[in-house]
Amino acid sequence: MAENTPDADRGTVELDGVSKRYGHRHVLRRISLRIPQGEFLVLLGHNGAGKTTLLRIMATQVSPTKGRIRLFGRDPESEGITARRRIGLVTHESFLYPELTVLENLQFYGHFYPVAESKYREMLEILELQPYAGLRAGSLSFGLRRRVDMARALLHDPDLVLLDEPFAGLDERTAHLLGEYLDSLKETGITLAMTSHSPKRAVLTCDRAITLENGSIVQDLRYAA
């Protein structure tokens, strides 16, 4: 899990005055935030508040227009590949290739990391996906695809897991399974950042909830363990 680096105690994610603009539209305004290792953070806010953009900046998918970001104490602008080795990302868009089977999809992504062959079966088992391993991803329901996406993002035992609306559109059973799995992840000391529309569900499990409005942080609440 966590790499034993001199930067380990400096926080997994550090944002300092981060702003993001698309043309004339300001999506994020001077966000400063530190997420220590092992924290489970939830980003709350209405549509367009900037949650997804903030998460994508943490995932090195998007560069900030202004400000500085550090991941594991390092600059992702110059060490993006090193940072991405330690990040698992699930967005509301599936990253699966519909022509490939579930197992082939996991193997495709897994081969970019040092992932043991047994890990694929293990992830399929944890997320109750074994019966679907040989099926093409394109033939799966939304909920199943979301579970495969979760397995894909966690294959390489990332230190930082970023989840964009992981419960959106899921049925009760799948949401429950996913919730239980997130709880078990929390116990491993992994750092989690998740966006959510639903404060009720999020607050039940998180250590900290940040509310965004028009690209700015308007509330930062910490919850006792």
Added chain:
Amino acid sequence: MPRELKNIDNGYRWSARLYHVWLLAEKDLRSEFRRPYEVISLLTFSLGAVLIASLSFGGGQVPPEMVASLLWILLLFLTILTYTTSFARESDRGTIGGLKSLPCSALAILGGKVVYGTLLILLVGSALLIFTALFLPFDLGGRYAGFLLIYALGATGLSLAAAFVSGLVMFSEGSTLLLSFLLIPVSVPILLPAVRATTGLLVGTAEVLPALQLLLASLGLILAVTLLTFGFVLQE
């Protein structure tokens, strides 16, 4: 400065880069052959075009210049057809986000597309050569190695240019239309020497070497532009 150029990521060795390129290309090839209608449509297009050309010449001898031009025009269209669904499909499906989340460089992602596209074009191009040999007979006079070299270099150059343009326009509304329009002028420096070298080989003149040198220079130029600028293309 593009992220690619100032990347100081530790441990990202050339062997890892090449392995990543192969993983990405293999994924695309596997996906491609799971929906064979696209390959079949490429083959049908090649056969149809050669047959029409053959019929228009009444099945008789076709001037070598015409054979060379037809071959490269068809290869250009095969390249356009191959790459209209390359990066655009990743963008439409959202899987480009998955590629960007991987611990590999933007150039490895591009490299994967180039390898996939080149292999596919060479495969369909081989069928095109067979169709051409059957319906528009040409005489190479034993200069097969030279012909294959020009064919491979030209196909690689077209593929590299198409992959770059395809990446450049993937987030645009009319990305498939833009690819067709932009690739034609970009591929001219590849097409002209390729046609001239192929004609030289078919006729048996000494014009081949200068055309081959020009083809190599064009390929080098497109490669240099791609290496220097592709880091920007995937940036948001």
